[in-house]
Amino acid sequence: MPDTPPSGLDAATAARRLREDGPNELATSQRRPLRALVGEVVREPMFLLMLGSGGIYLAMGDARQALILLGFVLIIMAVTVLQERRTDGALAELRELSSPRALVLRGGVSQRIPGREVVRDDVLLLAEGDRVPADGQLLQAHELSTDESLLTGESEPVPKQAPLGLVLAGTLVLSGQGLVRVTAVGAHTEMGRIGQSLDEVSLQPSPLRQEMARLTQRLVFFALAVCALLVGLLWALRGDALAAVLAGITLAMGLLPQELPVILIVFLALAARRLGRQQVLTRRLSAIETLGQTTVLCVDKTGTLTRNRMAVHTLVAAGAEQAVGDLAPGALPEAFHRLLEYAVLASEIAPHDPMEQALQRLAAQQLAGSEHLHPEWQLAREYELSPELMAMSHLWRGASPQQDVVSTKGAPEAVVDLCHLPPDQAQQVLQQAAALADRGLRVLGVAQARHPRHQDWPAQQHDFDFEWLGLVGLADPLRPEVPAAMAQCQRAGIRVVMITGDHPRTALAVAAQAGIPGGQALTGDDLAALPPGEWATHLASVQVFARVKPQQKLALVQALQAQGEVVAMTGDGVNDAPALKAAHIGIAMGQRGTDVAREAASLVLLQDDFQAIVTAIERGRRTFANLRQAMVYTLAVHLPIIGLALLPALLGWPLVLTPLHIAFLELVIDPACSLVFEAESGRTGLMAQPPRRRTEALLSAHAVRLSLLQGCWMTGLVLAWYGGLTWLGWGAATASTAGFMALVAGNAALILPCRSPTGRWRDLFQGLPRLSAGVLLGTLLALGLVTTVPGLARAFGFAPLPWALGAGVMFSALASLVVFQLNKRWLQPAT
Ligand SMILES: Nc1ncnc2c1ncn2[C@@H]1O[C@H](COP(=O)(O)OP(=O)(O)OP(=O)(O)O)[C@@H](O)[C@H]1O
Numbered sequence: 001m002p003d004t005p006p007s008g009l010d011a012a013t014a015a016r017r018l019r020e021d022g023p024n025e026l027a028t029s030q031r032r033p034l035r036a037l038v039g040e041v042v043r044e045p046m047f048l049l050m051l052g053s054g055g056i057y058l059a060m061g062d063a064r065q066a067l068i069l070l071g072f073v074l075i076i077m078a079v080t081v082l083q084e085r086r087t088d089g090a091l092a093e094l095r096e097l098s099s100p101r102a103l104v105l106r107g108g109v110s111q112r113i114p115g116r117e118v119v120r121d122d123v124l125l126l127a128e129g130d131r132v133p134a135d136g137q138l139l140q141a142h143e144l145s146t147d148e149s150l151l152t153g154e155s156e157p158v159p160k161q162a163p164l165g166l167v168l169a170g171t172l173v174l175s176g177q178g179l180v181r182v183t184a185v186g187a188h189t190e191m192g193r194i195g196q197s198l199d200e201v202s203l204q205p206s207p208l209r210q211e212m213a214r215l216t217q218r219l220v221f222f223a224l225a226v227c228a229l230l231v232g233l234l235w236a237l238r239g240d241a242l243a244a245v246l247a248g249i250t251l252a253m254g255l256l257p258q259e260l261p262v263i264l265i266v267f268l269a270l271a272a273r274r275l276g277r278q279q280v281l282t283r284r285l286s287a288i289e290t291l292g293q294t295t296v297l298c299v300d301k302t303g304t305l306t307r308n309r310m311a312v313h314t315l316v317a318a319g320a321e322q323a324v325g326d327l328a329p330g331a332l333p334e335a336f337h338r339l340l341e342y343a344v345l346a347s348e349i350a351p352h353d354p355m356e357q358a359l360q361r362l363a364a365q366q367l368a369g370s371e372h373l374h375p376e377w378q379l380a381r382e383y384e385l386s387p388e389l390m391a392m393s394h395l396w397r398g399a400s401p402q403q404d405v406v407s408t409k410g411a412p413e414a415v416v417d418l419c420h421l422p423p424d425q426a427q428q429v430l431q432q433a434a435a436l437a438d439r440g441l442r443v444l445g446v447a448q449a450r451h452p453r454h455q456d457w458p459a460q461q462h463d464f465d466f467e468w469l470g471l472v473g474l475a476d477p478l479r480p481e482v483p484a485a486m487a488q489c490q491r492a493g494i495r496v497v498m499i500t501g502d503h504p505r506t507a508l509a510v511a512a513q514a515g516i517p518g519g520q521a522l523t524g525d526d527l528a529a530l531p532p533g534e535w536a537t538h539l540a541s542v543q544v545f546a547r548v549k550p551q552q553k554l555a556l557v558q559a560l561q562a563q564g565e566v567v568a569m570t571g572d573g574v575n576d577a578p579a580l581k582a583a584h585i586g587i588a589m590g591q592r593g594t595d596v597a598r599e600a601a602s603l604v605l606l607q608d609d610f611q612a613i614v615t616a617i618e619r620g621r622r623t624f625a626n627l628r629q630a631m632v633y634t635l636a637v638h639l640p641i642i643g644l645a646l647l648p649a650l651l652g653w654p655l656v657l658t659p660l661h662i663a664f665l666e667l668v669i670d671p672a673c674s675l676v677f678e679a680e681s682g683r684t685g686l687m688a689q690p691p692r693r694r695t696e697a698l699l700s701a702h703a704v705r706l707s708l709l710q711g712c713w714m715t716g717l718v719l720a721w722y723g724g725l726t727w728l729g730w731g732a733a734t735a736s737t738a739g740f741m742a743l744v745a746g747n748a749a750l751i752l753p754c755r756s757p758t759g760r761w762r763d764l765f766q767g768l769p770r771l772s773a774g775v776l777l778g779t780l781l782a783l784g785l786v787t788t789v790p791g792l793a794r795a796f797g798f799a800p801l802p803w804a805l806g807a808g809v810m811f812s813a814l815a816s817l818v819v820f821q822l823n824k825r826w827l828q829p830a831t
């Protein structure tokens with residue numbers, strides 16, 4: 001950008017504006033207000049059932065039962081609302097983090113701030129891939145074009161010129177750069193006026209949610225049918241309609257699977273929050289499910305495996321090579337001056353590209369005070385880099401009145417092509433380039449040309465008469481965490497594939513440093529030449545794809561997906577967005593990535609740390625594993641409730657469970673118990689296994705069998721106490737007290753064996769989260785209260801148990817632990 005830029009607002013003015021005008025955001029609160037939350041909770045069938053049974057109690061003249069039930073309703077509502085607030089809070093936090101940021105000039109310094117802190121008259125720096133944070137007027141523009149489809153529906157790029165050009169909040173910068181003075185923020189922008197907003201965290205249906213929805217639906221039908229049967233049966237057998245309906249409601253409360261969807265969403269939201277603490281932002285909750293299935297991780301090279309901190313390493317001119325790493329300032333031999341001079345001339349004046357910055361740094365160090373720097377020249381024409389011709393040229397005015405100077409740099413093969421070198425010379429140059437690339441250097445070719453001032457500029461770079469100058473090799477250090485993370489991927493059965501626009505030899509050298517099994521690299525041209533049918537064989541064996549054009553990335557991702565792979569892919573540029581969107585899991589780099597890439601991705605790495613990807617995959621596997629344990633638990637504890645509600649009715653025994661008991665079990669104890677699994681740190685071996693298959697259901701056949709087995713044992717135990725004591729003539733109240741105690745204590749005991757799928761005894765207690773220990777003790781305490789505090793006990797219909805009997809019941813329930821664990825051992829899947 002030619003002119004000296006303005007310096008922007010000073011910090012104090014900006015802070016005052018922010019206070020006075022308010023933040024730059026649209027007033028669409030994404031958080032549901034408390035009232036709406038309560039409203040939703042109250043409309044749930046479970047609460048309607050409870051209110052209905054409260055009404056029946058009142059009709060039967062039992063005000064105490066009705067009141068206690070009401071108390072439960074309130075407690076449960078509070079717990080549910082709190083839980084939902086927590087989920088909402090986690091999601092809101094994510095949205096906050098994922099909202100766009102802005103690069104502003106404040107007091108002459110450019111700094112990145114949250115988009116919501118942009119104020120009127122701020123000076124914004126826009127670059128390719130940015131989401132424009134506010135409306136503004138262009139001060140400078142450089143090849144700038146934007147996508148305004150969000151506002152206008154037209155997806156054609158709109159070219160923008162300074163001065164007077166306007167850019168609008170919410171639009172995307174497709175190319176070029178610009179300097180903008182902000183004219184309107186927040187609700188005053190065009191976008192604010194038409195009430196648009198960018199939906200940040202999406203909750204689209206995912207396979208797990210669908211599986212859960214199907215399961216829930218089936219269980220609801222089943223529950224309703226069984227309940228209707230029970231009501232009919234009891235009415236016919238005993239003739240008491242109210243009691244029959246009450247028993248039906250009780251059973252419905254015990255059967256309705258209302259906690260299943262809640263468990264899923266809470267697990268995912270909390271996993272997203274945990275990932276957030278590890279600097280991984282989740283933009284789509286469903287990504288967390290898919291993460292654990294990842295089989296192929298496609299990574300780009302620069303910035304993901306390497307640090308994108310370029311430094312010129314070697315110069316090659318006229319066949320001679322010069323390492324520049326340790327040169328004293330001004331010590332660069334004369335023979336390389338022109339090469340460096342033209343490399344800088346082929347760069348932007350104030351470059352963003354780390355390669356060009358490195359070239360400028362070296363030039364400032366080596367060429368200062370020489371005749372090779374030309375701050376006074378005018379940049380008259382630019383030819384941009386394109387996937388078809390990976391070279392960029394600048395045409396400069398100022399050297400002489402007759403001629404303009406043209407300078408180009410780009411991929412060596414592209415520049416060789418521009419120079420029309422004779423074959424043997426081209427051969428030699430490309431060999432030199434390959435030798436540099438073998439050391440992991442990124443290699444550029446540099447050339448120069450003259451152009452008569454009074455001739456028209458040619459339309460394409462090929463029409464200049466270029467003269468070859470030499471090669472520049474740039475080093476970009478590997479990220480330190482990469483080799484260890486690669487090793488982890490390998491152990492976890494995840495194939496890592498590098499897809500880069502760089503030279504194949506550079507790509508292979510960097511792959512070797514990173515620990516990606518190299519072998520052979522396939523180039524974009526190779527791919528284009530392959531008949532489509534042959535992609536498959538290569539895709540399965542090649543780990544390094546080089547000189548890949550942006551649109552080929554999408555094709556590669558789709559081809560891998562077609563082979564049944566679950567593909568995670570990293571990216572940062574505008575060009576990467578389609579592939580990021582198409583991949584099962586798109587991962588954008590938060591620091592370096594463009595807004596476009598971040599919006600297309602489902603995960604954003606807030607610190608561009610490669611290890612974080614592996615961490616996220618592990619979190620995905622763990623969440624799935626924990627979710628499965630929670631489901632095994634939840635299904636198991638439903639069985640004894642069903643048994644206890646149905647069998648006495650069928651056998652003509654007095655009914656044991658009332659809505660009050662169910663409320664206590666279903667809505668207080670069991671959900672708390674199933675949520676403790678979320679806090680499990682998971683088995684240590686999770687990352688030493690291959691990824692789980694895509695078809696693997698949350699409730700595998702094995703999980704269902706185990707669940708049923710545990711549930712049957714508990715049902716047997718509970719019915720044994722209840723039936724046995726009844727048979728021995730202990731009286732209904734005593735029998736049902738014993739049965740209920742066995743049930744609750746059994747539920748508590750089942751937590752421990754459900755913590756892990758292994759049958760090892762030490763896994764029962766090892767690493768028990770504090771939360772789980774608390775819930776366990778809390779459950780037993782609550783059981784103690786309802787069985788001993790007289791008022792409560794009476795409402796529950798409990799009679800005080802003789803000491804020895806109570807101890808016997810508790811012991812039998814808690815000792816079921818051993819049975820549960822043995823069940824796991826002999827049901828162990830054959831792996
Ligand atoms: N500023 C530039 N000037 C000249 N040539 C460039 C420039 N940037 C890139 N190139 C050339 O284009 C090639 C492809 O670059 P590009 O940035 O598209 O690769 P990429 O796909 O981003 O690579 P990576 O996977 O390493 O990030 C480079 O190897 C280089 O030869």
Ligand SMILES: [Cu+]
Pocket residue numbers: 334337338370372
């Ligand atoms: Cu010189």
